[in-house]
Amino acid sequence: MKILKLLLLSSITTCSLFATASLIEEAKKAGLKPIPSDKKELNKLIDPKGVITTKRVELGKRLYFDPRVSKSGLISCNWCHNLGLGGVDGVPKAIGHKWSPNPHYLNSPTVYNAVFFKRQFWNGRSATLEDQAQGPIQAGVEMAMDHKVLAKRINSIPAYVEEFKKAYGKDTKISLKTIANVIATFERTLVTPSRYDDFLNGDEKALSKKEKKGLKIFIEKGCVTCHNDIALGGSLKPFELNSKYKFRDVGDFVANNKLIKVPTLRNITETAPYFHNGQFWDLKKAIKEMGKVQVGYKVKGDKVDNSLSVKIMPISLTDNDVDNILAFFKSLKGRKPTIIYPQLPESSLTTPRPITDSK
């Protein structure tokens, strides 16, 4: 009797192990990739050009949290991309200088794991974090900062000048470009491995049965067509604009051949509201809606110019499907890097003063 039990148990275990192992295979075949657990391997991905050093990350962190990067002296990168709130601001459309709403009704995307995105900005107009970081600083509705004033401000703060020298050598120049570069270097470190990664990295017990079921449905229903690779998103894909979707302003996307950067699903439970215009607060509803309007088309590759002719074929997700997918999404909540809130260096008498443009 004992032997029978043991045999039975062993056979069940083998079976379940086999199923799990094959789910890992299936996920990888479908284009899903974990954040590598191996530090060297991870480093190759987040720092292909070898720009990361401790000094630069520390300086970049300071500038990321420093509101003096903005015209008003009040808006830091962390204002829209709050590292305590999943890397977002939690409002439907971003609010910037003088309380300006984003004119395209765009929702702030998360900065966490953005290093894994193939494109930055909703319309994908930047290829790198370094390029991206120059945008919001200068945008009139975001930080509204003139690049000359920015350079003057940071150059007027002795401790920053010193830190730039220590991080980049004596002859370094402080400009919009080098400021954006070092902020981006800090952002490259903002990766959040989760239980999902542990699972794909071989820890078969890292996901519950329900979470695994969710992952399976996610793959089989075709969500993975767009939400793939390490970021479960981050590349440009076609977006249904003509039918039931009421975009109040789709300016950029129309101009961009109706392609949109697929948002990452990592830490998704922390980053409501959802979609590029923040119109959905309920993640379940967002999943269901995506099924209706987005899932199922056949991609012709990842390039901008040949993606317009794809056909979007709605599928339907049952409440049970959505439930399981949601369970899977919860496993994408990652372990955040520990961030010591920086002490920012003092301004000097030559520092260009903040201009709030208030009444």
Added chain:
Amino acid sequence: MKILKLLLLSSITTCSLFATASLIEEAKKAGLKPIPSDKKELNKLIDPKGVITTKRVELGKRLYFDPRVSKSGLISCNWCHNLGLGGVDGVPKAIGHKWSPNPHYLNSPTVYNAVFFKRQFWNGRSATLEDQAQGPIQAGVEMAMDHKVLAKRINSIPAYVEEFKKAYGKDTKISLKTIANVIATFERTLVTPSRYDDFLNGDEKALSKKEKKGLKIFIEKGCVTCHNDIALGGSLKPFELNSKYKFRDVGDFVANNKLIKVPTLRNITETAPYFHNGQFWDLKKAIKEMGKVQVGYKVKGDKVDNSLSVKIMPISLTDNDVDNILAFFKSLKGRKPTIIYPQLPESSLTTPRPITDSK
């Protein structure tokens, strides 16, 4: 010859030690007090009612950094009282909800060492940090939060409910009052001992010769009449309103018998611009101006009702005096507590949504 040298040296040393020791005595006699180096002694001062626990400080820190405490979901306590910028926002007048400037042109005071203030707010209308913290949350030009919505929002975030229970017991209620209380508990820990404290605590080498000279002038010229006690400020004193000062709006102060809370001088080099309306950016000029219009009156005590009849007698400070006082002020830059930027708990579907009131 050697013996003579030694004798000479020893006599010089004794002399200088004696002078230093007497400066410490002089400072204490004049009403200056250090942040105690003894932890128990410090604890009695910052926590007379024994409210501080690790769990409460951690919860208070979260709420301090959580912008969801405001109507818009965008403005945290740290927006105006930035712990990376000396506990202030660095702009002349505070900017709040919908980019509203403070209607009385008031500058945000620092939160660092505010636990040592006898009064909170510029007009001193609060006696405690607990009471103070309720103000900005509700003020229409600051966080603009309705207290019922606030309670609903925090109660709708499961992890906050859990943390409140752990910090205050199972039956605790989450309300504006308890939220303000726990934020204030965190603020009680924001003390920044400096070299000046080390000096007053007996380390005679903690200040340079110039800094000591500055301290001596600071005492002798009478700055210490208002800038005294641990905070070098923090109590109500008369403020010259009639002559050369052009206050654009002194509403509160007039209503308050022309009494104003003396700002702390701790971390003063980090908290430009100066004065209640942020009209001075240059600390040297601010020191000189204070000499002209403020210093030298005789106090009749610290009470509100008997301070109106005092006479303000301008004195003049030479450039050399100002220089030495500035050197002394630099020694007031304190060691900030290490703050790990908090991961804030997720909102739920019942969380009242942020209302930005944007166009």
